[in-house]
Amino acid sequence: xxxxxxxxxxxxxxxxxxxxxxxxxxxxxxxxxxxxxxxxxxxxxxxxxxxxxxxxxxxxxxxxxxxxxxxxxxxxxxxxxxxxxxxxxxxxxxxxxxxxxxxxxxxxxxxxxxxxxxxxxxxxxxxxxxxxxxxxxxxxxxxxxxxxxxxxxxxxxxxxxxxxxxxxxxxxxxxxxxxxxxxxxxxxxxxxxxxxxxxxxxxxxxxxxxxxxxxxxxxxxxxxxxxxxxxxxxxxxxxxxxxxxxxxxxxxxxxxxxxxxxxxxxxxxxxxxxxxxxxxxxxxxxxxxxxxxxxxxxxxxxxxxxxxxxxxxxxxxxxxxxxxxxxxxxxxxxxxxxxxxxxxxxxxxxxxxxxxxxxxxxxxxxxxxxxxxxxxxxxxxxxxxxxxxxxxxxxxxxxxxxxxxxxxxxxxxxxxxxxxxxxxxxxxxxxxxxxxxxxxxxxxxxxxxxxxxxxxxxxxxxxxxx
Amino acid sequence: xxxxxxxxxxxxxxxxxxxxxxxxxxxxxxxxxxxxxxxxxxxxxxxxxxxxxxxxxxxxxxxxxxxxxxxxxxxxxxxxxxxxxxxxxxxxxxxxxxxxxxxxxxxxxxxxxxxxxxxxxxxxxxxxxxxxxxxxxxxxxxxxxxxxxxxxxxxxxxxxxxxxxxxxxxxxxxxxxxxxxxxxxxxxxxxxxxxxxxxxxxxxxxxxxxxxxxxxxxxxxxxxxxxxxxxxxxxxxxxxxxxxxxxxxxxxxxxxxxxxxxxxxxxxxxxxxxxxxxxxx
Numbered sequence: 001x002x003x004x005x006x007x008x009x010x011x012x013x014x015x016x017x018x019x020x021x022x023x024x025x026x027x028x029x030x031x032x033x034x035x036x037x038x039x040x041x042x043x044x045x046x047x048x049x050x051x052x053x054x055x056x057x058x059x060x061x062x063x064x065x066x067x068x069x070x071x072x073x074x075x076x077x078x079x080x081x082x083x084x085x086x087x088x089x090x091x092x093x094x095x096x097x098x099x100x101x102x103x104x105x106x107x108x109x110x111x112x113x114x115x116x117x118x119x120x121x122x123x124x125x126x127x128x129x130x131x132x133x134x135x136x137x138x139x140x141x142x143x144x145x146x147x148x149x150x151x152x153x154x155x156x157x158x159x160x161x162x163x164x165x166x167x168x169x170x171x172x173x174x175x176x177x178x179x180x181x182x183x184x185x186x187x188x189x190x191x192x193x194x195x196x197x198x199x200x201x202x203x204x205x206x207x208x209x210x211x212x213x214x215x216x217x218x219x220x221x222x223x224x225x226x227x228x229x230x231x232x233x234x235x236x237x238x239x240x241x242x243x244x245x246x247x248x249x250x251x252x253x254x255x256x257x258x259x260x261x262x263x264x265x266x267x268x269x270x271x272x273x274x275x276x277x278x279x280x281x282x283x284x285x286x287x288x289x290x291x292x293x294x295x296x297x298x299x300x301x302x303x304x305x306x307x308x309x310x311x312x313x314x315x316x317x318x319x320x321x322x323x324x325x326x327x328x329x330x331x332x333x334x335x336x337x338x339x340x341x342x343x344x345x346x347x348x349x350x351x352x353x354x355x356x357x358x359x360x361x362x363x364x365x366x367x368x369x370x371x372x373x374x375x376x377x378x379x380x381x382x383x384x385x386x387x388x389x390x391x392x393x394x395x396x397x398x399x400x401x402x403x404x405x406x407x408x409x410x411x412x413x414x415x416x417x418x419x420x421x422x423x424x425x426x427x428x429x430x431x432x433x434x435x436x437x438x439x440x441x442x443x444x445x446x447x448x449x450x451x452x453x454x455x456x457x458x459x460x461x462x463x464x465x466x
Numbered sequence: 467x468x469x470x471x472x473x474x475x476x477x478x479x480x481x482x483x484x485x486x487x488x489x490x491x492x493x494x495x496x497x498x499x500x501x502x503x504x505x506x507x508x509x510x511x512x513x514x515x516x517x518x519x520x521x522x523x524x525x526x527x528x529x530x531x532x533x534x535x536x537x538x539x540x541x542x543x544x545x546x547x548x549x550x551x552x553x554x555x556x557x558x559x560x561x562x563x564x565x566x567x568x569x570x571x572x573x574x575x576x577x578x579x580x581x582x583x584x585x586x587x588x589x590x591x592x593x594x595x596x597x598x599x600x601x602x603x604x605x606x607x608x609x610x611x612x613x614x615x616x617x618x619x620x621x622x623x624x625x626x627x628x629x630x631x632x633x634x635x636x637x638x639x640x641x642x643x644x645x646x647x648x649x650x651x652x653x654x655x656x657x658x659x660x661x662x663x664x665x666x667x668x669x670x671x672x673x674x675x676x677x678x679x680x681x682x683x684x685x686x687x688x689x690x691x692x693x694x695x696x697x698x699x700x701x702x703x704x705x706x707x708x709x710x711x712x713x714x715x716x717x718x719x720x721x722x723x724x725x726x727x728x729x730x731x732x733x734x735x736x737x738x739x740x741x742x743x744x745x746x747x
């Protein structure tokens with residue numbers, strides 16, 4: 001067989017120029033054309049032992065769907081992806097591919113990996129362009145009722161899986177719109193809300209009932225739901241924002257990333273006054289943190305008209321947990337990175353924040369996370385003037401459900417304790433997955449756990465064995 | 467959608483709405499609140515539950531016009547529907563038999579203090595109530611409050627009705643005259659609650675206030691409603707809405723509540739302008 005010539009770089013994906021896109025909320029990349037997708041899929045060297053599959057938290061048959069794209073069979077490709085991943089249009093856009101499928105791609109030894117994420121997105125968008133999905137034939141109802149708490153990636157996955165097995169599923173969502181972090185957290189320019197809406201509509205078309213404005217823990221406890229439902233899946237996410245606990249954090253203009261992004265995304269404050277929810281628009285905005293949420297906040301600030309949007313992160317660029325593409329896009333858009341910097345106080349005037357006092361750090365020995373620990377340099381204090389501060393240093397599960405469910409075991413940080421093989425909690429009939437069980441991870445991991453939970457819930461409903 | 471079953475104008479600024487909300491009424495208790503959104507484009511705002519009827523599956527909300535969102539709500543009519551009514555949220559009031567207690571309602575705060583006074587009365591307390599407003603036209607529910615109170619004092623700032631005084635004046639007199647006041651509840655404008663707190667502090671009488679800070683989700687997710695207390699920052703939505711008045715940093719709270727003043731004014735002006743255009747057309 002003739003040796004294949006490998007194109008060293010990924011087929012570029014066309015995107016909005018940075019200077020244009022910082023003035024709008026439209027999605028940054030446009031996605032591949034059919035020709036570009038086929039060219040990119042052909043870069044796969046079809047390894048005998050495909051590492052990419054093992055690198056995927058839901059084990060998508062990656063070489064299989066790449067081959068189908070290369071052959072021009074897009075329908076076949078999307079069907080194959082959807083065997084293990086119900087939400088490819090979403091994961092194709094938000095997965096950290098560089099630490100998963102693409103990170104272990106054999107091509108990485110010499111070249112850029114195959115653009116698996118871009119191709120996953122391509123097949124999902126191709127399918128959406130073909131019109132509404134037909135509802136698959138559903139089995140006769142089993143008569144079993146399942147309550148799903150939260151309509152984020154984990155909840156939607158469990159609801160779809162169980163509905164397809166004939167169970168009657170009701171999703172309880174606390175907010176007025178379904179999608180969880182996909183609608184309140186991730187901005188439109190990274191994940192268009194029309195995509196989330198499409199996925200929610202699909203899940204509902206399977207017969208899933210969606211109850212909005214319903215706060216489990218308050219409107220009904222888990223125990224009360226168990227009187228009506230045969231099983232419960234908790235997919236309530238990690239909604240409790242962390243603050244730093246530094247002086248001045250309660251000044252006006254200091255936001256948690258959750259608040260900043262929820263105002264902008266869910267409440268559409270970027271369209272104020274057409275939409276009623278306001279958001280502070282500063283000339284200068286500082287975001288604290290180095291994850292995806294921090295990148296989202298810093299890039300949102302630019303689109304809200306900030307002249308300077310600054311990231312303050314206590315470690316160096318190599319330790320930043322954000323997706324490579326988000327950091328890349330942030331840099332392109334002119335976000336300023338103040339690395340090895342720790343905020344120690346916020347100062348203000350007339351109740352509003354005016355500057356952030358920081359310390360410079362150097363990198364010390366690796367800590368428990370394996371990343372080099374930032375060590376403050378004595379007397380290196382300096383101040384950065386600012387109008388707005390966004391704190392994006394992490395979040396943990398809301399205590400609302402554990403507090404009202406005495407026999408639900410939680411670990412440190414309010415994370416619900418689960419058996420990894422089944423996602424069973426300490427409470428009979430109650431399963432959990434996604435950020436509520438991890439403390440805060442990725443969309444794909446939440447969906448992976450949801451898949452495990454769906455199987456275990458189905459098993460439990462059939463056998464009653466716990 | 468949540469249908470408005472009954473509308474009643476209580477004063478120049480305050481309107482009562484009884485709204486169908488079966489999810490809320492099943493577990494609602496005095497002291498809790500709901501998040502309400504009038505239309506699809508509206509803000510989510512917290513409103514304390516003034517009353518509820520489990521049989522009719524309705525909650526009573528008493529809304530004061532302070533910005534565009536509340537003005538719009540007050541213009542809605544019976545048969546119209548709110549886009550969101552989510553709750554009940556927050557902790558309920560801790561009702562016990564304390565002995566003699568004082569319930570203070572200022573302005574629109576009379577509405578949320580009413581179910582608390584009623585529950586305290588039902589629990590066997592001797593309830594002294596003080597209700598006050600800037601002037602007579604802003605007072606409401608005097609008879610309702612009288613029915614659940616052993617003693618009722620009515621004040622107006624301008625003396626147009628009842629006694630010409632701030633609510634803190636009769637409060638101070640009662641605390642001076644009698645030593646048996648076990649607890650005080652105060653709900654009203656932040657400035658009123660701040661001064662009630664200062665008054666009861668000198669007499670060392672435990673005091674509970676219900677805070678109504680700026681919120682979005684109401685479930686502990688955004689932290690926008692946080693207040694500084696002697697226990698550190700706390701979230702009004704999930705740690706409250708009731709707090710020990712003597713532990714709240716009132717200046718930080720009032721400053722945070724002012725943060726969007728410019729945006730609020732702009733929204734009102736733009737909306738009024740649109741209304742004028744619409745009525746002229």
